[in-house]
């Protein structure tokens with residue numbers, strides 16, 4: 001046979017150009033139970049799916065013929081420059097994706113100049129995660145926050161707080177959406193257990209202790225389902241000078257509670273769709289929280305952020321900074337620290353391009369005026 005259509009150029013299936021490429025490549029490398037544990041949401045998977053798809057209803061309103069040659073993606077958080085408005089959300093068990101776990105994530109965050117949350121269920125001690133990102137002069141190059149659940153064991157909770165303080169963590173992210181675990185069929189179907197060899201030094205448990213029980217039972221034995229605003233926030237404030245941020249807010253009412261209890265910030269979050277299924281996508285909950293706050297409390301958001309444009313949209317809707325959970329895990333599973341670096345650089349480049357192509361020179365230029373939505377039968381409506 002001669003002539004005919006040119007043969008398609010074979011493209012490496014592993015070429016990572018965007019976060020969905022990374023998800024696909026990483027997921028292939030993970031055993032079923034780990035893949036489903038990381039990637040799934042709860043019950044009917046409604047919220048996890050909506051977390052990503054809800055972004056697509058917004059259209060960008062670009063301003064053109066703007067000199068964007070010096071567009072600056074940076075913001076400040078805890079008095080330190082972030083290269084762009086992103087952090088890696090606290091997520092348990094990074095070492096199930098790659099043996100270097102949270103240490104690799106920490107190094108990648110330092111390279112990219114973004115913040116990192118340390119889960120109480122991390123596989124490495126706070127000290128190791130902090131010292132993974134030391135500069136040549138021995139100072140951590142980025143800020144970390146420690147994530148806490150409201151725990152039954154107050155003495156242990158206090159030990160975690162003291163260690164986080166001693167290691168220079170800047171804030172507590174108190175996860176408020178998890179008095180009990182969400183209904184997760186994948187974990188039940190697979191009888192999900194922590195793989196052998198993984199330690200949980202922050203909650204003072206080793207592999208053997210954790211493997212005896214399911215994730216669900218671990219959660220039930222640790223987390224305090226009597227938690228409440230009136231008791232727990234004043235207690236935290238009385239024992240630490242670290243900033244207190246509430247993670248898992250989805251309503252105006254709870255935004256007001258965080259303000260009333262003098263918290264420093266909130267993370268509008270639905271735990272990546274892993275807790276209560278059927279709650280709104282975080283990008284849909286964000287506007288009511290921003291409106292209720294009226295500038296009185298800092299607002300960050302996580303859930304379903306998979307592109308630089310998603311970050312841009314969240315900022316336009318009033319968030320100061322975004323966080324990503326699963327993309328970091330996919331980076332780790334794909335190629336350890338290098339994989340997380342690919343993830344962060346992909347999001348940085350996409351975010352910068354989005355700023356430049358909408359005519360924004362600084363993060364402050366990203367406002368509601370940058371977005372529109374199509375109403376039924378109407379023209380593109382401004383927000």
Ligand SMILES: Cc1cc2nc3c(=O)[nH]c(=O)nc-3n(C[C@H](O)[C@H](O)[C@H](O)COP(=O)(O)O)c2cc1C
Nearest residue numbers: 089090091092119175271272302303304324325326
């Ligand atoms: C595997 C996994 C483990 C998680 N572990 C924790 C945790 O220990 N504490 C917590 O507050 N949130 C935890 N989260 C939720 C994340 O902090 C974050 O809210 C969520 O992943 C954001 O959504 P995204 O994964 O779509 O970016 C976890 C999420 C995943 C996927």
Ligand SMILES: O=C(O)C(=O)c1ccccc1
Nearest residue numbers: 091092093121178271274
């Ligand atoms: O599964 C989760 O969402 C979660 O929060 C968690 C908690 C402990 C260990 C691993 C994940």
